[in-house]
Amino acid sequence: MRDAIVKSRRKTRQLMVGDVAIGGDAPIAVQSMTNTLTTDIDATVAQVCALEEAGADIVRISVPDAESARAMPEILAQTTIPVIADIHFSYKMALLSLDAGVHGLRLNPGNIGSQDRVERVVKAAQEKNISIRIGVNAGSLEKEFNEQYGEPCADAMVASALRHIRILEDMNFNDIKISLKASNIPMTVAAYRKLAKKVDYPFHLGITESGSLFGGTVKSSVGLGLILADGIGDTVRVSLAADPKEEIKVGFEILKSLxxxxxxxxxxxxxSCARQKFNVIEAVQELESRLAHIQESVDVAIIGCVVNGPGEAQEVQVGITGGYPTHTFYHDGEKFGRIKSHNMIDALVEEVEKRAADIRRKEQEG
Ligand code: SF4
Structure with a gap:
């Protein structure tokens, strides 16, 4: 067994986004956001479905205008995964989205106008049992906090979050989750740590505008890894300038690695190195693509030679260690047989699929 890094999770309230629980003892949810035009219903539905297939628990969709809000009922009718409407500044878009049947809102109550408008949105959300995510972003902090703190910083982000929280709490609304995003990792980590000491609402984690698939994955892994290792975080969204499906894959890899x-x-x-007895990199690439459809948790070790192969094989359900002229196949840490390079990948895929089917069957049996 591998040691757990996260000894205990921060205790948070639980809320629901559709049928997905966030906070408390619920699994950390992985979410992404569509980048299609919301008014393009076919493209948006296709992307929501693709994200669901990639494993997303929740999908967020921007509602920038009334036409987008009018597209929401049709999008919701054609999808099954919980959808959060992303709202900026407009209470009307929030009301239209709630009417459309979205499962959650992302909006900052301090940014949608007068007290009366906020009350209308909060009342409508309350009636429908819809949660609200307050999304503080270092790049768009209110002027008062930038002036008070001199520049965007963790304390200014926390102050902004507390202001939005207070607005909702004053209306007896507590189905709140909060994000504190900055592209600066130390600032983001500090902000989450500070706010975690002040409130027990669930947190949505993210490093905003983190960049390309490669750079953004590294930044998000470091940033989210630090926060998650503290036991903080109830849902994650990795932001990448890439296909949103990649955000889901990276989100799960971060959670899996911890x-x-x-x-x-x-x-x-x-x-791999000069000792490898088969081409490890090619084998891994082929396996990644041929096993992408597996949803069940199966640990697989692909090791090029006996230096580390037998040790790693002890820890996994399926393992291969490079040898000459044949490689050693392991099942549950035990030597299972020898195999030649040309049928190694097929054998690994077959065994992993078998393990996944066993897990599915056991789950169905209860
Ligand atoms: S396990 Fe063997 S092939 Fe792989 S890197 Fe180590 S020495 Fe090289």
Whole structure:
């Protein structure tokens, strides 16, 4: 067994986004956001479905104008995953989205106008049992906090969050989750740590505008990893300038690497070197693509030679260690047989699929 890094999760209230629980002892949810035009119903529905297939628990959709709000009922009718409407500044878009049947709102109550307008949105959300995420972003902090603190910083982000929280609490609304996003990792981490000491609402984690698939994955992994390792975080959204499906994959990899959530194949592979007895990199690439459909948690080790192969095989359900002229196949840490390069991948795929089917069957049996 591998040691757990996260000893205990921060205790938070629980709320629901559709049928997905956030906070409390619920699994950390992984979410993403569509980047299609919301008014393009077909494209948006296709992307929501693709994200669901990739494993997303929740999808957020921007509602920038009335036409987008009018598209929401049709999008919701054609999808099954919980949808959060992303609202900026407009209480009307929030009301239209609630009428359309969205499962959650992302809006900052201090940014949608007068007290009366906020009350209308909060009342409508309350009637429908809809939660609200307050999304503080270092790039768009209120002037008063930038002036008070001199520049965007963790304390200014926390002050902004507390102001929005107070507005909702004063209306007896507590189905709140909060995000504190900045592209600066130390600032983001500090902000989440500080706010965690002040409130027990669930947190949505993210490093905003983190960049490309490669750079953004590194930044998000470091930033979210630090926060999650503190036991903080109830849902994550990795922001990448890439296909949103990649955000889901990266989100799950981050959670899997910390032992916080298990989904799909956890591939352990050596980097390969002159000792490798088969091409490790090619094998890993092929396995990643052929096992992408597996949703059940299966640990697989692909190791190029006996230096590390037998040790890694002890820890996984399915393992292969490079040898000459044949490689050693392991099942549950035990040597299972020898196999040649040309049928190694097929055998691994077959075994992983079998394990996944066993897990599914056991789950169905209860
Ligand atoms: S396990 Fe073997 S092949 Fe892989 S990196 Fe180590 S020494 Fe090289």
């Amino acid at each position: 032992g916080l959530r298990h989904r799909g194949v956890n591939l352990i592979a050596c980097p």
